Amino acid sequence: MTSRDRLHLYDTTLRDGQQTQGVQFSTPEKLRIAAALDALGLDHIEGGWPGANPTDSAFFDAAPKTRAILTAFGMTKRAGRSAENDDVLAAVLNAGTPAVCLVGKTHDFHVTQALGITLEENLDNIRASIAHCVVQGRETLFDAEHFFDGFKANPDYALACLHAAHDAGARWVVLCDTNGGTLPVEIGEITAAVIAAGITGDRLGIHTHNDTETAVAGSLAAIMAGARQIQGTLNGLGERCGNANLTTLIPTLLLKEPYASRFEIGVTHEALRDLTRVSRMLDDILNRVPTRQAPYVGASAFAHKAGLHASAIVKNPTTYEHIDPALVGNARIIPMSNQAGQSNLRQRLSDMGLDVPRDHPALPGILDEIKAREDQGYSYDTAQASFELLARRALGEMPRFFEVKRYKVTVERRKNKYDRMVSLSEAVVVVKIGEEKTLSVSESMDEHGHDRGPVNALSKALAKDLGPYQRYIDDIRLVDFKVRITQGGTEAVTRVIIDSEDATGRRWSTVGVSANIVDASFEALIDAIQWKLIRDEAPAS
């Protein structure tokens, strides 16, 4: 055990990951992601570039307590001023993080063309900036931008830049393949050349991009050549085609040869079991559909479609699986005979407290209905409560509580008395409980006078007067509301997933699907209420 080399994992999801087109984390989202990275066992968490944009500064102001070394990103000082007088650098240091990572040029062409300064001035910028951070007691990293292209163009100068940072006290010198164009074989050779030139592997990092679909392999090649820090992002987020995917690299380093027996990382086997959940959480924050084919964590990663494979898997899973999916918190999918589907279904129902005997006549019908509804856009993986209601209906175990006879929602936008455009929604709901009919009306204004929209009005009207059921639903709180268009274009169908919570801390999810978003929301709201009535054992009407 002790003879294995320690590899250090440096996460840049919150900085380089945010360069992904369409990605912009809020500060609370950054805090959630940082907590997940920390629990996973990453060594460094790069939180952003303080001073470059308000969310990044706000994140460092909120300074999460992490076991991982929180790192602020910035760039080497500009020419013509001292490190002490560079305001951009000052903003980075002012974030007060234990570590600082500064990017600087190492490709001669970029120094003279993009920066327009001399090669010597750039070396001086690197030296002075790193030394300035080191003097302040910060662990200092140097991101060598365009290093591989620079090395191929002018190896002596590229190496001189690394030495400038190294000799000024940088804890890590990181070889960045900024344009993502260097293939693994060259990354391995050049990393070995750097080590031969005197930068030892235990101070050397690798930062790759996926422009040739080899960011993971490039990182692995650099490790083989001697680099000991790997920079990457969760789910391979990042500019253009993304950064090296830590969601893939972590299980590979922990489980696969020739790496697992030669190296150790800060992620434990226990934490690894959380990997799939963390990956899905990030997609959830980004409101992205998780990539089915993602290695290790994708829904298809252990799905066996080929008939030959599926039947062999039943005998022995190792025949067509490179690892046990449970090690990364994922699960095997065998879309095969009705028989297997049915035992799966019975297990799920039993988890919900519905014990259904084998060969119950309703089982095939439930499977068919799930499949038909999933074709329409429903998703029962997440909406477990709606799944339970569907099964209860088929099994004849669904009590009759109330019926919504009709509803009407109005959205209006017009000038108010101060001549400002304002919008307001209003909902009327007619509910029948037993022989009793009630009309309720609510509007969408919240306590601050803001319009919260038609779904808010509808939800309030529904919860306003449910007669004998009122006491059961009073503590329901809508905690999340997710909308996804499941078919593009004019045939767009909307899927709404609603997460609800009650005073006991119970959380449940329901789904509705319709071309009409208000109607899809209505369906999910009704399911949410009915599920709660069942759980609290409310009497049928």
Next chain:
Amino acid sequence: MTSRDRLHLYDTTLRDGQQTQGVQFSTPEKLRIAAALDALGLDHIEGGWPGANPTDSAFFDAAPKTRAILTAFGMTKRAGRSAENDDVLAAVLNAGTPAVCLVGKTHDFHVTQALGITLEENLDNIRASIAHCVVQGRETLFDAEHFFDGFKANPDYALACLHAAHDAGARWVVLCDTNGGTLPVEIGEITAAVIAAGITGDRLGIHTHNDTETAVAGSLAAIMAGARQIQGTLNGLGERCGNANLTTLIPTLLLKEPYASRFEIGVTHEALRDLTRVSRMLDDILNRVPTRQAPYVGASAFAHKAGLHASAIVKNPTTYEHIDPALVGNARIIPMSNQAGQSNLRQRLSDMGLDVPRDHPALPGILDEIKAREDQGYSYDTAQASFELLARRALGEMPRFFEVKRYKVTVERRKNKYDRMVSLSEAVVVVKIGEEKTLSVSESMDEHGHDRGPVNALSKALAKDLGPYQRYIDDIRLVDFKVRITQGGTEAVTRVIIDSEDATGRRWSTVGVSANIVDASFEALIDAIQWKLIRDEAPAS
């Protein structure tokens, strides 16, 4: 030129690619894909397994004329019968293709456990099956299943299987990493060992899977070790995490070192320019949203978000691009984002025909407004048209066309005359053009009698009567509608992005943000119309 080794590209999109969860090609689709592969310059096209399923048989019956060698897939004969009497093998040969590829076991464990036969029987099955195809004048390939795992468990037996196929006359012996678990470094070492054992590289192929995100790198490692045939699929389709992605491998082999100068392939630089189109065509057939981050062909592959990168790209594209996107038929994007600097902004404005001098007083204000709005949930990366309108307003270059005084949208759900619950939405819009005021009303029913929801009704009412502007907007078509909740819970804010298209094929995206989804959609719709009026140079009112 002539000293470069020829690499052979073998496509299995139509066979292994069809193992992707949710993928099932029709025969006409298979014919379309085969034609595209042939035009691209692939060497082999594997069309399926004749006899194993009806679509595959129908494809071979329709036998497309290709320059590429059309290949039928099958498996080695079963034990206990002769190759001549194996009906499965006969069905494969009956497809009448010039080439046949047979998969067979090479991992001792699978021979004894999965097949339940002796190791010698399996060798005999390989020998007899290959010889039987060769005698019939077919180019014969042997897919060595689980080869890498087999070699690690029992190298002598795995090599004996390869020699059995090789000596029986197989043109190609293909090393398959069936479970996708072997990392590039081992693929390179084991491929070299196979060559050292006497199977020459010009008869050796590589077939990898992407379970560790290294299928492309594994193929590249095998080439470096001497293999000369590469098997893969378009867009990396395939079981579980997919096969080696030819859409990535083709440009890498043609454009990137150390491969481009050492090897040649059948794909020309001219055909390469069609790569992005072919990749998108496949997504279109599968009704999938193309992966934005896909290497070379993805919409984000040449998108530059970081401010520092974007300003350098404007000076010289090679600073942050590993290849010219035009070489693969793709294009550069410099999106707006809160990381963008003024140079990025001016470049963007100039692309839109707005030439703004450096130091224009409005520039900082535009950047501030973008930042402030992105904090509220707007996203100008994608919604370029809304960005242009924002900039025009700040620059005083926004004509006054029309004003929406008010609107009202109603969503109703009730029983119809057949006692079925139906929903219907209706929108009333009041528009002022000059001194003229018009009222329009529309409902959400489409031509099939389906309710398309409140946003549909609103969009139709808006487009119904815009007086003098009507002729400019008549050809606007709403092609996509994306909804995202940017803050969770009860404070949820909705972002709507609308993609529009007109008769000239122009496409533009607009954004709206509000707690009220109808209002967010309204904002994006208004932007879409105004942008079109500007592009068509409609006169101000």
